[in-house]
Amino acid sequence: MTRARSIKKFMKFAGVPLAIFIIVLVVPFVNGFYYSFTDWDGFKATKLVGFANYTESFEDPRFWSTLKFTALFVVVSLILVNAVAFGLALIVTSKLKSKNFLRTFFFVPNLIGGVILGVIWQFIFNSALVALAEKYDWEMFKESWLQDTNKAFWALIIVTIWQSSGYMMIVYITGLISIENDVIEASQIDGASPVRTLFSIKIPLMAQAFTIALFLTLRSGFMAYDVNVALTGGGPFRTTELISLHIFEDAFAEGDFGTGQAKAVIMFLVVALAALVQVTISKRYEVQR
Amino acid sequence: MNTRASWGKRATFGVGITLAFAYFFPFFLVFVNSVKLKYDILENPLAFPAPITWDNFQQALTKMEFFRSLTNSLIITVFSVSLLIVFSSMLAYYLARTKSKSSKYIFLGLVASMIVPFQALMIPFMALFAPFVSWNNRASLVFFYIGFGVALSTFLYHGFISTIPTEIDEAASIDGASDMVAFWKIIFPMMRPITATVAIINALWIWNDFLLPRLVLTRETQTLPLSTYLFFGQYSIEYGQAMAGLALAVIPIVIFYLILQRQFISGISQGAVK
Numbered sequence: 001m002t003r004a005r006s007i008k009k010f011m012k013f014a015g016v017p018l019a020i021f022i023i024v025l026v027v028p029f030v031n032g033f034y035y036s037f038t039d040w041d042g043f044k045a046t047k048l049v050g051f052a053n054y055t056e057s058f059e060d061p062r063f064w065s066t067l068k069f070t071a072l073f074v075v076v077s078l079i080l081v082n083a084v085a086f087g088l089a090l091i092v093t094s095k096l097k098s099k100n101f102l103r104t105f106f107f108v109p110n111l112i113g114g115v116i117l118g119v120i121w122q123f124i125f126n127s128a129l130v131a132l133a134e135k136y137d138w139e140m141f142k143e144s145w146l147q148d149t150n151k152a153f154w155a156l157i158i159v160t161i162w163q164s165s166g167y168m169m170i171v172y173i174t175g176l177i178s179i180e181n182d183v184i185e186a187s188q189i190d191g192a193s194p195v196r197t198l199f200s201i202k203i204p205l206m207a208q209a210f211t212i213a214l215f216l217t218l219r220s221g222f223m224a225y226d227v228n229v230a231l232t233g234g235g236p237f238r239t240t241e242l243i244s245l246h247i248f249e250d251a252f253a254e255g256d257f258g259t260g261q262a263k264a265v266i267m268f269l270v271v272a273l274a275a276l277v278q279v280t281i282s283k284r285y286e287v288q289r
Numbered sequence: 290m291n292t293r294a295s296w297g298k299r300a301t302f303g304v305g306i307t308l309a310f311a312y313f314f315p316f317f318l319v320f321v322n323s324v325k326l327k328y329d330i331l332e333n334p335l336a337f338p339a340p341i342t343w344d345n346f347q348q349a350l351t352k353m354e355f356f357r358s359l360t361n362s363l364i365i366t367v368f369s370v371s372l373l374i375v376f377s378s379m380l381a382y383y384l385a386r387t388k389s390k391s392s393k394y395i396f397l398g399l400v401a402s403m404i405v406p407f408q409a410l411m412i413p414f415m416a417l418f419a420p421f422v423s424w425n426n427r428a429s430l431v432f433f434y435i436g437f438g439v440a441l442s443t444f445l446y447h448g449f450i451s452t453i454p455t456e457i458d459e460a461a462s463i464d465g466a467s468d469m470v471a472f473w474k475i476i477f478p479m480m481r482p483i484t485a486t487v488a489i490i491n492a493l494w495i496w497n498d499f500l501l502p503r504l505v506l507t508r509e510t511q512t513l514p515l516s517t518y519l520f521f522g523q524y525s526i527e528y529g530q531a532m533a534g535l536a537l538a539v540i541p542i543v544i545f546y547l548i549l550q551r552q553f554i555s556g557i558s559q560g561a562v563k
Contacts, residue, residue, distance in 0.1 A: 006387075009468055013383035017376035017439050018395065024436020025402055028414035035413055042416055091305040095298065098305070104550070105309035108316075111542050111553075113497030113514040119521040120315050120535055127528060128318055128334040135333065162312065167557065174558040194297075212561055223406045226499045230518060244408045248500075251412045261412050268409035275404055 035258070036265045042257040053262035062238065063263060066246040073153070073242060074221035074274075077160045081217050082210075084161050085168030090198075092169070093176045103173075107166035114163060118230025121159045122146065125231075149239040152232050156240065159227050164220060168213045175209025176202065204285070211282035218278055222271045243267050316539065323532035330528045345533035353520035353534050359541065362512040365427055365502075366495045369434035373491050374484055377439050381446030382472055386458065396447065399440040407437065407500065415504055422505050430505050434495055442487045445560060449483040450476070482559075489549075489556035496542060513538055 036053050038045035057063050092103045109117060126144045133141035145151035179202055187197045203210075225244035228234070234241040234249065241249065247267065251260035322330045323345055325338040349355065384392045407414075422429045453476065461471035477484075499514045506515060517538040525531050546553055 010383065010387075012469065013379045013472075014395070017380040017435070017443070020376070020432065020436045021399070021402075021439050024414075024433050025405070025410070025440075028410040028417055029405060031413040031417065032410045042412075088308070091301055091308070094301050096302055096305065098302065102305045102309050103554075104547075105312050107554075108543060108546070109312060111493065111497075111546050112539055113499060115499045115514045115518045116497075116535060116538050117315075119518065119525075119531075120319055122521075123525070123528070123531065123535075124315060124318060127331070128322075131331050131334055162315070166312075167561075170554060170557045171561045174561070216561065219404075219406075223408065225408070226514075229499075230521075244406075244500075247408055247411070252415075252504075257412055257416075264409045264412060268405060271406055271409075272404055 032261055033265060036262040038258070040258050040261065042251075042255065049258075053258045054266070056259050057262045057266065060259070062241075063246065065239070066241050066243055069153070069240065070222065070243045073156065073224070074218065076157055077164075077221050077224075078214065078217045080157060081161050081164050081168060082213055085165040085213065086172050088165060088169040089172035089176055093173055103169075106169055109162050110164065110166040114224075114226025115230040117159060117163050118227045121155065121162075122231055125155055146232050147236055149236065152236070152240045156224075156227060156231060156242075159231055160221075160224065163227065164217065168217065171209050171213045171216070172206070175206030179205045207282070207286040211279060211286060214278055214282055215275060218274060219271065222267070222274070319532050319535045319539070322528060323536045325529055327527065327529050330532075342529070345529040346537070348527075348530045349520070349533040349537060352524065352530065353516045353537070355516075355534075355537050357509075358511055358513045358516040361427065361506075361510050362496060362514075365430055365434075365512060366492055368431045369438070369495050370488050370491045372431065372435050373438045373442050374487055376435060377442035377487065378446050378477060378480065378484070379472065380439065381443045382450055382476060384443070385447050385450040386455070396443075399443055402440045403444070411500070411504070418505075426505050426507060427510050430502065433501060433505070434491075437501075438491050438494070442491060445483055445487050445490075446480065449480055453479060485552050486556040486559045489553055490560045513541070 035045060037048055037050060039047055039049050039052075088106050092099045092106070096102070125146050129138075129141040130144055132138065145155045183201060183205070184197060187201050192200065223244055224242050225248070228240070228242045228245050229248075232240040234245050238249075243263070244267075247260055247264050250256045250263065318334060321336075321338060322334060324341045324343065325345075326340075326342055329336070329338065384396045418429065418433075457475060457479075458471060461475050462468075466474065496512075497514060498512075499518070502512050502515050506512065511519070517534055520534045521531050524534070
């Protein structure tokens with residue numbers, strides 16, 4: 001192919017999408033790095049300020065508490081979402097007649113946006129449970145869970161499990177049904193119990209599904225915004241802000257663009273590093289078939 | 290052995306049905322309270338409605354401007370998904386078929402970009418696009434979705450195109466078909482399964498997206514998640530209306546899912562595993 005023709009082909013097939021990709025994603029991403037080292041106020045950057053925005057971010061005690069809260073949220077939701085999702089996948093791949101019917105129920109919350117799920121649960125925690133607690137004298141729910149930082153954390157976890165376990169369940173189902181039946185039959189003939197088959201045969205053979213599901217939950221844990229804003233809104237007193245909401249509030253509510261962007265860059269680095277570590281570790285457990 | 294197996298099955302069924310009930314319970318609360326009077330809701334949120342009232346729905350329909358939001362959501366989702374399919378299938382075809390260093394690096398760049406969270410670039414993004422957005426915010430939102438969605442969609446198509454033998458392209462070009470004609474008449478129709486996956490994954494994301502529309506859209510152009518959120522914020526004290534609003538927001542996508550259930554499940558499992 002001549003050079004002119006190959007350039008023409010590139011423009012026809014790749015030109016528009018790549019241009020949009022660069023304008024929408026690459027340019028703001030690169031700008032963001034640059035702005036985080038300047039005195040940017042949202043409109044113009046007059047001079048470079050070195051790491052000032054970063055030191056300011058790390059001197060902000062609220063940022064530290066957000067980082068801690070986010071880390072805890074990511075770890076706990078990662079473990080629980082995947083444990084529940086794997087359990088659901090085992091239920092709906094068993095020999096039950098009702099398995100398709102059950103699968104629909106587990107999957108439906110996932111279809112609905114996080115904001116809508118969040119406000120549904122806001123009603124449950126703030127109104128429905130409180131009303132029932134008054135009526136039946138349940139001490140545990142008399143005061144709304146969303147008024148207390150620790151309980152609000154668990155409220156966030158519950159809604160996140162409800163929201164994402166259905167999706168991860170599909171990932172695990174795909175892994176479980178990809179295992180050849182003769183391998184499982186062979187293990188049963190050898191006298192392995194169902195539990196033994198699960199841990200020694202099924203889980204090692206579907207390690208790839210775990211890599212994917214763990215990666216997806218890790219990423220969505222760090223990026224969680226919708227449920228956070230709709231369920232707790234960061235309250236009480238901004239103690240339940242996950243990092244996304246924290247950055248949003250910094251920039252768009254308080255107008256701290258420089259430090260907001262420095263925090264956003266830190267978030268990116270943390271997410272990239274965590275994902276890299278997780279995928280490297282998970283890959284080690286994958287069996288070559 | 291037989292009785293043990295059937296006991297295990299019964300236990301699995303018991304756990305499954307209990308969990309299914311738990312997963313459905315929040316929706317039950319929404320629906321059952323959406324047709325109650327305010328006083329009845331606080332009296333007992335669990336009770337079945339007596340008497341049933343449809344006023345809440347009537348109020349919610351107008352106050353959250355349901356049909357306008359639904360139309361906005363539909364327009365934005367349909368345009369974004371269609372354009373994503375067109376652009377990313379062409380890009381993936383080009384990248385998969387051009388064996389050059391640059392096309393390899395472009396592909397790697399697209400894959401790497403998928404790790405970038407939107408929040409990491411949201412602030413400079415808004416600074417850059419604020420003037421553009423005010424000109425036509427629905428069109429600009431579609432444009433943004435193409436930019437943010439093209440990497441994953443191209444990645445999915447790329448994997449699929451690699452399984453289509455190049456002899457097919459060669460045969461088409463010998464028969465005198467141009468690149469474009471060969472792609473749209475021969476290759477694209479062969480990619481129906483992956484197109485379904487790309488469509489479903491992107492449609493779910495765009496339909497439910499909140500943060501980007503919150504930054505970009507105005508009152509007139511707001512989508513369903515946005516209007517539901519604002520409506521709930523304003524009228525959450527009017528429990529019945531708030532519940533009716535939530536029910537309205539949930540219903541369209543659930544109906545869509547029940548119609549296309551099989552495609553949804555296979556789309557998601559393929560999209561995730563690739």
